[in-house]
Amino acid sequence: MMKKDNPIDLAIKKQPKQNRSKVTVDAIIQASAQILVKQGYHALNTNEVAKVAGVSIGSVYEYFPGKEAIVATLANELLDSSLKQMHDTIETNSEEDFEIAMRHWLDTLYNIVLTHKHILEVLIFQVPFWLKMPSTEKLKAELFKVAIAGAAKSQTLYQIQVKPETLYLISTMTGSTLLSLALDPSPRISSEAVLQELSKRIVDWLIGG
Amino acid sequence: MMKKDNPIDLAIKKQPKQNRSKVTVDAIIQASAQILVKQGYHALNTNEVAKVAGVSIGSVYEYFPGKEAIVATLANELLDSSLKQMHDTIETNSEEDFEIAMRHWLDTLYNIVLTHKHILEVLIFQVPFWLKMPSTEKLKAELFKVAIAGAAKSQTLYQIQVKPETLYLISTMTGSTLLSLALDPSPRISSEAVLQELSKRIVDWLIGG
Amino acid sequence: MMKKDNPIDLAIKKQPKQNRSKVTVDAIIQASAQILVKQGYHALNTNEVAKVAGVSIGSVYEYFPGKEAIVATLANELLDSSLKQMHDTIETNSEEDFEIAMRHWLDTLYNIVLTHKHILEVLIFQVPFWLKMPSTEKLKAELFKVAIAGAAKSQTLYQIQVKPETLYLISTMTGSTLLSLALDPSPRISSEAVLQELSKRIVDWLIGG
Amino acid sequence: MMKKDNPIDLAIKKQPKQNRSKVTVDAIIQASAQILVKQGYHALNTNEVAKVAGVSIGSVYEYFPGKEAIVATLANELLDSSLKQMHDTIETNSEEDFEIAMRHWLDTLYNIVLTHKHILEVLIFQVPFWLKMPSTEKLKAELFKVAIAGAAKSQTLYQIQVKPETLYLISTMTGSTLLSLALDPSPRISSEAVLQELSKRIVDWLIGG
DNA sequence: TATGAATGAGTATTCATTCAT
DNA sequence: TATGAATGAATACTCATTCAT
Numbered sequence: 001m002m003k004k005d006n007p008i009d010l011a012i013k014k015q016p017k018q019n020r021s022k023v024t025v026d027a028i029i030q031a032s033a034q035i036l037v038k039q040g041y042h043a044l045n046t047n048e049v050a051k052v053a054g055v056s057i058g059s060v061y062e063y064f065p066g067k068e069a070i071v072a073t074l075a076n077e078l079l080d081s082s083l084k085q086m087h088d089t090i091e092t093n094s095e096e097d098f099e100i101a102m103r104h105w106l107d108t109l110y111n112i113v114l115t116h117k118h119i120l121e122v123l124i125f126q127v128p129f130w131l132k133m134p135s136t137e138k139l140k141a142e143l144f145k146v147a148i149a150g151a152a153k154s155q156t157l158y159q160i161q162v163k164p165e166t167l168y169l170i171s172t173m174t175g176s177t178l179l180s181l182a183l184d185p186s187p188r189i190s191s192e193a194v195l196q197e198l199s200k201r202i203v204d205w206l207i208g209g
Numbered sequence: 210m211m212k213k214d215n216p217i218d219l220a221i222k223k224q225p226k227q228n229r230s231k232v233t234v235d236a237i238i239q240a241s242a243q244i245l246v247k248q249g250y251h252a253l254n255t256n257e258v259a260k261v262a263g264v265s266i267g268s269v270y271e272y273f274p275g276k277e278a279i280v281a282t283l284a285n286e287l288l289d290s291s292l293k294q295m296h297d298t299i300e301t302n303s304e305e306d307f308e309i310a311m312r313h314w315l316d317t318l319y320n321i322v323l324t325h326k327h328i329l330e331v332l333i334f335q336v337p338f339w340l341k342m343p344s345t346e347k348l349k350a351e352l353f354k355v356a357i358a359g360a361a362k363s364q365t366l367y368q369i370q371v372k373p374e375t376l377y378l379i380s381t382m383t384g385s386t387l388l389s390l391a392l393d394p395s396p397r398i399s400s401e402a403v404l405q406e407l408s409k410r411i412v413d414w415l416i417g418g
Numbered sequence: 419m420m421k422k423d424n425p426i427d428l429a430i431k432k433q434p435k436q437n438r439s440k441v442t443v444d445a446i447i448q449a450s451a452q453i454l455v456k457q458g459y460h461a462l463n464t465n466e467v468a469k470v471a472g473v474s475i476g477s478v479y480e481y482f483p484g485k486e487a488i489v490a491t492l493a494n495e496l497l498d499s500s501l502k503q504m505h506d507t508i509e510t511n512s513e514e515d516f517e518i519a520m521r522h523w524l525d526t527l528y529n530i531v532l533t534h535k536h537i538l539e540v541l542i543f544q545v546p547f548w549l550k551m552p553s554t555e556k557l558k559a560e561l562f563k564v565a566i567a568g569a570a571k572s573q574t575l576y577q578i579q580v581k582p583e584t585l586y587l588i589s590t591m592t593g594s595t596l597l598s599l600a601l602d603p604s605p606r607i608s609s610e611a612v613l614q615e616l617s618k619r620i621v622d623w624l625i626g627g
Numbered sequence: 628m629m630k631k632d633n634p635i636d637l638a639i640k641k642q643p644k645q646n647r648s649k650v651t652v653d654a655i656i657q658a659s660a661q662i663l664v665k666q667g668y669h670a671l672n673t674n675e676v677a678k679v680a681g682v683s684i685g686s687v688y689e690y691f692p693g694k695e696a697i698v699a700t701l702a703n704e705l706l707d708s709s710l711k712q713m714h715d716t717i718e719t720n721s722e723e724d725f726e727i728a729m730r731h732w733l734d735t736l737y738n739i740v741l742t743h744k745h746i747l748e749v750l751i752f753q754v755p756f757w758l759k760m761p762s763t764e765k766l767k768a769e770l771f772k773v774a775i776a777g778a779a780k781s782q783t784l785y786q787i788q789v790k791p792e793t794l795y796l797i798s799t800m801t802g803s804t805l806l807s808l809a810l811d812p813s814p815r816i817s818s819e820a821v822l823q824e825l826s827k828r829i830v831d832w833l834i835g836g
Numbered sequence: 837t838a839t840g841a842a843t844g845a846g847t848a849t850t851c852a853t854t855c856a857t
Numbered sequence: 858t859a860t861g862a863a864t865g866a867a868t869a870c871t872c873a874t875t876c877a878t
Binding site: 458459460542543544546548549581582583584586587590591593594595598602604606607608611612614615616619623 | 790823824
Binding site: 233259264265 | 838
C-alpha cells in the first residue's frame with residue numbers, strides 16, 4: 001500500500017486502441033462499478049478488480065496508475081452518458097410551455113439520478129476525491145450553464161431579473177432534492193408530488209421574482 | 210487486517226468513569242478529529258491515533274472496538290454539542306417575529322456548520338457508514354421535529370396547512386444550502402444574501418401556502 | 419515495490435531499547451548479512467530477511483524503513499567493530515620501529531578485510547549506494563586521519579616533507595591491494611610477499627621523499 | 628519474475644546479420660547504457676530498455692535471453708573499443724624513452740577511464756556479475772600481458788629482475804589510482820600531479836629494483 | 837490497567853517473459 | 858520477424874489486532 005500524499009493521479013495511462021484493449025479496459029471499469037455498488041469503496045482494490053474483471057493484475061496496471069484512476073474513469077463515463085441524456089432532453093423540449101418544460105427537465109434529471117443511484121451514492125459519500133475529480137467540476141459547470149440558460153429564458157419571456165442568490169438556491173435545492181428522493185426515499189413522501197411541487201416552486205420563483 | 214463484512218461495531222466499549230480514563234478517551238477522540246481534518250479518513254488508523262493521542266495502542270483497544278467506533282463517538286459528541294447549541298437558540302428566540310426568528314434560526318445553523326465545516330466535510334463525504342450512524346439518524350429526527358414545530362407554529366399563527374412535500378423541500382433545501390455555503394463557498398455569491406433569500410422564501414412558503 | 423527516486427532513507431527507525439527489541443533487530447541484521455553473503459544483494463528482500471531472521475515482516479518495518487536501511491545499519495556495525503580493531507592496534511604498537519609498525523599495521527588491516535571479505539565483496543561491488551553511505555564516508559575520513567598521522571610521524575622522525583600526491587598514491591595503493599589480496603587472491607602470488615613489499619615501499623616513500 | 632539461481636546466460640542469442648537487425652541490437656545496447664548511467668542498474672529492466680530503444684519488448688527477447696546478456700554485450704563492446712585504443716597507443720609510442728612512454732601509457736589509460744567513467748562506475752559497483760563477466764576476465768588478462776611486456780622491456784633495457792609481487796602491486800596500484808582519479812576526484816588533488824608521480828614511481832620501481 | 841513489541845493477512849505495484857496476431 | 862497485450866510470481870509495505878510483561 002503506497003502512501004499517496006502527493007496529488008493523486010486520476011488519468012488513464014493509455015487509451016485502448018485495439019479491440020482487445022478496449023475489452024480489457026471495459027471489463028476493469030465494469031468490475032469496479034460492480035464492486036463499488038455491492039461492497040463499497042473500502043472493498044475496491046486492484047487485486048479484487050482484476051479478479052472480478054477476469055483479467056490479470058498486470059493488465060490493470062497496464063492501463064491505470066491505480067484504483068483512483070479507475071474510479072475517475074468510471075465517473076467520467078457516467079458523466080458523459082448522463083450529459084448526453086440531458087442534452088437530448090433539452091433539444092427535444094425546447095419549444096414547450098415553460099412550466100411543462102421545467103417539469104420535463106426535472107423528470108429527466110431525476111431519472112438519470114435514479115438510474116445510477118447505487119453508484120452515485122458510493123461516489124458521492126465514500127470516494128474521498130469526488131469533489132476534486134474533473135468529472136465533478138465538469139458536471140457543476142454544465143449544470144450552471146443550463147441554469148443560466150433557464151434564467152435567461154425566463155428573463156426573455158417575462159422581463160424578470162433573477163438575482164444570483166436565487167439562482168444559487170434553486171440549483172442547490174434542485175440537486176439535493178433529486179439526490180435525496182433517489183438515494184434516501186421516504187415511505188411517507190411521494191417523489192411524484194415532491195417533483196411537482198419543486199417544479200411549481202421554481203417556476204413561481206423565476207417568474208414571480 | 211480483518212475483513213469487516215459483518216455489521217460494524219460503532220459502540221464505545223466502556224464509558225470512562227475515572228478521571229484518568231476520561232482523559233485517555235478524550236485524547237483519542239481529539240487525535241482522531243485532528244487526523245480526519247488534516248489527512249482524511251483514509252489516513253485514520255488505530256496506530257496513528259494512538260501516537261497522536263499520546264496513548265498506547267493497547268489503550269485504544271481498551272476503550273474502542275475499532276476505528277469505526279472512535280469515529281462514531283466523535284460524531285456523537287459533535288452532534289450533542291450542536292443540538293445543545295440549537296436548543297439554546299430556539300429557547301432564546303421563541304418570542305420573536307416569525308421572519309426574524311427564522312433568520313436567527315438559519316444563522317445559528319449556519320454558524321454551527323461553519324464551526325465544524327472541516328470535520329463535517331470528512332464525515333459526510335468520506336466516512337462510508339455516515340448515513341447509517343446513530344448520530345445521523347438522531348440529527349435527522351431532531352431536525353424533523355424542529356420543522357414540524359415550525360410548521361405547527363405557522364399553522365397556529367396563520368391557519369395555513371403546510372403540505373408534507375413543501376416541508377420536505379424546505380428541509381432539504383435548508384440543509385443542502387447551509388452545507389454548500391460552508392463547505393464549498395463561491396466567491397461570486399454572498400452567504401449573507403443567500404441566507405436572507407432562503408429565510409424569506411421559507412417564510413413565504415410556510416405562510417403563503 | 420515502491421519507486422525510490424527520492425534520496426534513500428538509510429536510518430534505523432527506532433533504536434531498540436528493551437532487550438526483546440535488541441534481539442529482534444540483531445536477528446534482522448544477522449539474517450541480512452547471511453543472505454548477502456550467500457545469495458548477494460539481488461536476493462535481499464524484506465520478506466526473505468524476516469523469514470531467515472525468524473521474525474514477522476511487520477517487525478522488520480517496525481525498525482527499518484526498508485532494506486537499504488538494514489544494509490546501512492549492517493555496514494555501520496561492521497565499520498564500528500573494524501575501527502575499534504584498528505585503534506587497538508595503533509595504541510598497542512605506537513612505540514615500535516617505523517618499518518615494523520607499518521608491517522604490523524598492514525597486517526591488521528589485511529586481517530580485518532580478510533575476516534569480512536565475503537560481506538565486503540557484496541557491499542562494495544553490489545550495493546548501489548555503498549559510496550554514499552555514511553559508513554563509507556566515515557571510513558574514508560578515518561583512514562585519511564591515520565595516513566596524515568603516519569606522514570606526520572615520518573616528518574617528525576626524518577624531517578621529510580611528504581607530497582600530497584604521494585600520500586594519495588599510498589592510500590589508494592594500500593586500500594586496493596588489501597582488497598585485491600583478500601577478495602580475488604591469485605594462486606601465483608603470496609599475500610605475505612605482497613604485504614612485505616608493500617610495507618617496504620610505503621616506508622621508502624615516506625622516508626626517502 | 629523468474630528467480631535466477633542458475634548460472635546467468637550472458638550471451639547474445641544471435642549475432643545480427645542484416646542491417647535492420649544491427650540497428651535494433653544497437654538501439655538496445657545504447658538504451659541500456661543510457662539507463663545505467665542515468666538511473667543505475669536497479670532501474671534497468673527489459674520493458675524500459677525496449678521503450679527507450681524504441682523497439683518492441685518482443686524484439687529485445689528476440690536477440691537477448693535477458694537483461695544480463697544486454698549488459699554483458701554492452702560491457703564487451705566497451706572493452707573492445709578500449710582495447711583498440713590501448714593497442715593503438717602502444718604501437719604509436721613503442722620507440723620512446725621509457726619514462727615518457729610510461730607517462731604516455733598512463734595518460735591513455737586515464738583518458739579511456741575518464742571517457743567511460745559514468746558507465747564504468749555502474750558496471751563495477753552495481754552489476755553483481757561484473758567480476759564474473761568474460762569481458763572483465765579478458766581485460767585483466769590483457770592488462771597482465773601488457774604489464775608482462777613492460778617488465779620484459781625493463782629487464783631487457785636494464786637487466787633487472789622484476790619480482791612478481793612488485794608487478795602485482797604496480798598493476799593494482801595503477802588500476803585503482805586511475806579509477807579513483809576518474810570516479811572520485813578530490814578537489815585537493817591534481818590528477819596531473821598524481822599521474823606524474825605515479826609514472827615516476829613505477830619507473831623507479833621497475834628500474835631501481 | 838497500561839504498555840508497546842510482535843504478528844501476518846491484506847493490498848499495491850513491478851517486471852521478466854510469453855504468445856497470439 | 859516484429860509487435861505489444863497479457864500474464865502472474867515476486868516483492869514492498871501497511872495496519873488492525875493480540876498478548877506477554
